[in-house]
Each structure stands twice: as C-alpha cells, then as structure tokens.
Amino acid sequence: MVNFNGKLYSKGESILGPNNRGLKYGDALFETARFVNGTIFFWEDHYFRLMASMRILRMEIPMEFTLEFLEEEIKRTVSKNNLEDKAVRVRLTIFRNDGGMYNPVTNEVSYVIDVSPLESPYYIINDGDYEVELFKDYFVNKDMLSNLKTSNKILNVVASVYAKENGYDNCLLINTDKQVVEVINGNLFLVKDGLVKTPSLDDGCLDGIIRKKLIEIIDSITDLEVIEESISPFELQKADELFITNSITGIQPISKYRKKMYDNIVSRSLLGKLNAKARLG
Structure with missing residues (x-):
C-alpha cells in the first residue's frame, strides 16, 4: 500500500x-x-x-x-x-x-x-569487496541546491549506469573545482592517521543525516579528529580508509579504488556507536 x-x-x-x-x-x-x-x-x-x-x-x-x-x-x-x-x-x-x-x-x-x-533491523558492515571509481563526465555544482535531497538526480543516475557498465560498485562524484564531494548514494569519509575528513557543504555535497551523526560521534572520540574540508582526488590513494554513509546502509566501507586497497578498522568501530545513537533516537 x-x-x-x-x-x-x-x-x-x-x-x-x-x-x-x-x-x-x-x-x-x-x-x-x-x-x-x-x-x-x-x-x-x-x-x-x-x-x-x-x-x-x-x-x-x-x-x-x-x-x-x-x-x-x-x-x-x-x-x-x-x-x-x-x-x-x-x-x-x-x-x-x-x-x-x-x-x-x-x-x-x-x-x-x-x-x-x-534485511536487518540495524546497520551492519559489509565485509565484501566494494570497488569505486571516479566519475568525471559531469560535475556537482557548488551551491545550496546540491545540499538538498531533491528528485533532480540525473547525474547520479548516469553515474550509476557508468558504474554498472564498468563493473564498479559505486562512483565518486566531483564538483566543478574537481574536488571529490560524495558518491552516487551518499556521503564520503576519508581516514588518514587518525584524521577523518568529509567534504564540506560548501563543496556541494548532500547535507546527509548520517554524515551529521557521524561528525557528532567522531567529535566525542579522543583518538580521532574530524574535519569538514575539500578532498582532492590525489588524496584518495594515500588514505587508510574510505567509507560511504547514508540513512539506509549506515556505513559502507570502500575496499578498493584503482590499485589502492583499504582497511575498515575505523568504519567498523564507528558502526556500533552509530547503532547505539540510532536506538536512542
């Protein structure tokens, strides 16, 4: 119904x-x-x-x-x-x-x-292979409309077709400044040496709910620091971890981008805290 x-x-x-x-x-x-x-x-x-x-x-x-x-x-x-x-x-x-x-x-x-x-009442980690690629055909605009969850998602649709045609699980979307802002279906986080980065809203990323909640969670963890800052494509292969967030999946670790393989230690540790926060409302 x-x-x-x-x-x-x-x-x-x-x-x-x-x-x-x-x-x-x-x-x-x-x-x-x-x-x-x-x-x-x-x-x-x-x-x-x-x-x-x-x-x-x-x-x-x-x-x-x-x-x-x-x-x-x-x-x-x-x-x-x-x-x-x-x-x-x-x-x-x-x-x-x-x-x-x-x-x-x-x-x-x-x-x-x-x-x-x-399938599952709470967020779970997918340990399987999850490979992404940069989508460079079209760009996300750096403006407030890009922060909104509107039905204007043709860029995401075309990127999804590209990913399927080329055997990728997802694509990284870039803005008009060629900075990485998000993925097809959610926000992006990068982990390097205890620093967690996610693109700022000024870069044109979606103002995601799980993005907001994870920033709050990471802010409360003493051995991690979170910043909202532009992510260059060159940073991707230097990262320890990359992971995706959205309201349905929660956290999806990325296992591979080009020749780089990633851990999921931080994303796995954050998942339990996200589930606890969800239970509290």
Whole structure:
C-alpha cells in the first residue's frame, strides 16, 4: 500500500497524473529513513531537513505538516503493509502540485509515502569487496541546491549506469573545482592517521543525516579528529580508509579504488556507536 495525501492505495493503482511536477520538472524533495520496532531512525533530523528544504524551494508547508503528523502517517503506512515487526525502508516524497510550466501556478504540495522491507533491523558492515571509481563526465555544482535531497538526480543516475557498465560498485562524484564531494548514494569519509575528513557543504555535497551523526560521534572520540574540508582526488590513494554513509546502509566501507586497497578498522568501530545513537533516537 502507498500513502498518497493520507489515502492508502495499492501499489498497482495509478495515483499520479502526467502533469505531476516531480515527473515533469523534478520539482520534488524526498527523505529516506529506517523504521525499526516503531521507531524512525533520526526522525527529527529528517523532519527538520525536509522543512528547511521546502522553505528553500519556496514550497508552501501545510499547517498539518507537524513532526507528529508525518510520523503517524509513516507508521500508519507501515502498519497497512503489515511490516510493523520488520525493518523497513521508508521514502517520503514531497512535490509541488500540478500546474504551470517552469513557473508553477501554486506552491501547495502533496506527499507520497512508500515502504519496503529491509534485511536487518540495524546497520551492519559489509565485509565484501566494494570497488569505486571516479566519475568525471559531469560535475556537482557548488551551491545550496546540491545540499538538498531533491528528485533532480540525473547525474547520479548516469553515474550509476557508468558504474554498472564498468563493473564498479559505486562512483565518486566531483564538483566543478574537481574536488571529490560524495558518491552516487551518499556521503564520503576519508581516514588518514587518525584524521577523518568529509567534504564540506560548501563543496556541494548532500547535507546527509548520517554524515551529521557521524561528525557528532567522531567529535566525542579522543583518538580521532574530524574535519569538514575539500578532498582532492590525489588524496584518495594515500588514505587508510574510505567509507560511504547514508540513512539506509549506515556505513559502507570502500575496499578498493584503482590499485589502492583499504582497511575498515575505523568504519567498523564507528558502526556500533552509530547503532547505539540510532536506538536512542
């Protein structure tokens, strides 16, 4: 079942028309989150990021769009899909209502909530091979729109096709200054001699929820230091570790970039702390 503006529809039913602005113009935002045992991991962070993003895109925030209202709609959708006892991937999509061309006729919005089961209730480390390559065909812009989780993800789609065609598990995306900013589906962290680096928001990376949580965690660890700073492609092969973060996977260590092989000691140590933080909300 899919929740469209509070009404539940089967996944086979048609609910969006040909004039949907998310389809025609990418005029949409989305949040993906984990739901486990009645709890949406880091829900407040997801909610406030969504509200801030809607303001930046000049979408009208409905009066009923409180944290509690959207949380209950997510829980109701999970329940109607008989997934209350499962780990669940939740996607909440917000789009401006139909009408207009580039200039919309309204700033009012609609929402869709869809859910699907996950294998594990908590984040786990994938110890398998995970190889990445630099994607150099197109670039991430260094601006605030790049920080938002919008449906304008054609660069990520093309990079995904490139990765699949060439046998890579993921691609590193670079900005217009040729600095590494993120991967196709999340943020990037680099570890070298106890220093953990992640690109700054000014570089154009996604303002990721797990990125934010890991920065908080690392800040509390005495033998690690975290900085938000540009990462040059030349630094990649000198690093001890590279890992990816997002709200569904948590932490994904990178095992190989070109001829360089990486450890996962720090990423593995951070995973338990991330799971503990998720349980606390």
